[in-house]
Amino acid sequence: MDAREQDEQLVAAELARYDRELRRYRKLRSRIEADFARRIEAAGFRYFQVTARVKSRESFERKVRRAPDREVRDILGVRIIAHFEGDLPGMEQVVREALIVDDDSWIDKSALLPLDAFGYRSVQFVGLLPDGQQAPGDDAEPTGTQLEVQLRTALSDTWSELEHDFRYKSARQLPREVDRLFALSAALLEQADDNLDLIRRQVEEARTAAPTGDGGGERGYIGRFIQYDGDSRSLDQIITAALDVPFGAVTGTGRELRSVVRAAGWLQYDALAEGFAEYSELGRRLAIACASSTHDILLTDAEPQRPPRSFRGIGVYWTAMAAALVAGASLRESRVPDGRLAEYGVVARHLFEHPDASALATRSRYEQAAAPVGTLDDASFAPIVLD
Incomplete structure (x- = not known):
């Protein structure tokens, strides 16, 4: 059997696994959205959105075919959208408490950019949803369903979605001017995220600046x-x-x-x-x-x-x-x-x-x-x- 035939067998096996697990993934999606939203709200955060998704069969197949011998770890994913960038570290900690996190998978996309560049900003990592047989700290190999987590601000999310559709799904090479406009927009949105955090702090300071009779x-x-x-x-x-x-x-x-x-x-x-x-x-x-x-x-x-x-x-x-x-x-x-x-x-x-x-x-x-x-x-x- 040549390498191509072996790859096709791997692809077929992965697609069969996807078909078997699809119904369970769809049930988990709703549970994850509700559970993560409840945890984040209980931690005191007000401005956020939680969206879980199951990768489509077509997208899954494309990813498997690109690297048949590599495990696809993002069939099930959840995206945490914060309105304020300053809330992201705390929200990440809340989400981590619900998972067995693979810290080697943690990536801060903004850290991959050159110091003088602006672009896609998101924190991503993979964790396991414990199935009940395994708890963090056990000596046995962790078991459970893998979940990819993405955390980003609402402005970063809007920019990345548009850039993906306009730039990477385009059938032809885009003019250099479009690249320049994307870079300029990314810089403005990054500044806008910083401004929103500053606005929130200053508004709260203005609300609580005046002393009252009870201290x-x-x-x-x-x-x-x-x-x-x-x-x-x-x-x-x-x-x-x-x-x-x-x-x-x-x-x-x-x-x-x-x-x-x-x-x-x-x-x-x-x-x-x-x-x-x-x-x-x-x-x-x-x-x-x-x-x-x-x-x-x-x-x-x-x-x-x-x-x-x-x-x-x-x-x-x-x-x-x-x-x-x-x-x-x-x-x-x-x-x-x-x-x-x-x-x-x-x-x-x-x-x-x-x-x-x-x-x-x-x-x-x-x-x-x-x-x-x-x-x-x-x-x-x-x-x-x-x-």
Whole structure:
């Protein structure tokens, strides 16, 4: 059998597989759209669109024939369209939590462009939809349905679709002037995406700039930061995923959050931004080491009956907590008992002095030494030791 006959057999086998699985793929498409939209909305995002699709048989066959010996991994695909470019990293993190991601497949199309060029911008990767037999972290080979994920802004999506139809489906060579116009349009759309993020930040700042009688001025700059700073939102998602707890609204977080931000000395927006940039990595490690994943994350001892729940701003909370504890600042306004704060202080200083120490290993050591939840008595608290 020659190479051509072998290729035809491979193509026929792949087409037969496509036909067998088509009905299942179509059912999965609707489920994926609904599930991903629910997850993204639950994470606090408002402006987005989720669209899943099954590759047509004709398109599938063309791709197989181009490389018969290479697996087609995008029969099932989902596209996440964000109205604001600043939302894309957070949305990507949400989607990753639903999949077993092949990180080698991750591509940022914009990174492939020359520094002085503008063009197609999209983040793409392939992940597995677990079928129930396999969970992340198992030693066995992952099983499940492969799904290609694309994340891009609405403006980038419009541009790429038009460019694909006008440029790559054209029957003849396009004039050089058309190429120049495509490049110019891509540059303008990239600037428009940046402008939309800036507009959103400035509109929100204008809405919350004026102090109110209930402390709105302070709430304003902290609220603006946790709402619109991309690094803050990403850290919220990272900590939530690391602790594996639900994300949503938690009563009483505002007061507690403001107490630790004040203790850190971050009394203005710029101070908060600078402090967060300096201490966010320590805050992440402190949260992983200390935050409860079986009781209320903030007030474990004050309200031990509440279940754990993450919230928007959890990254700022633990970052400010870490900064205040390392600096030896007073946290008298916090509702966390003094004994528990003393424990957190020992852990924060240990992580600060040992930047290469594993947060998970530190968590294990801390759990063995910490006072049990709900039984902490400040009067008889015995300091713990990690070093």
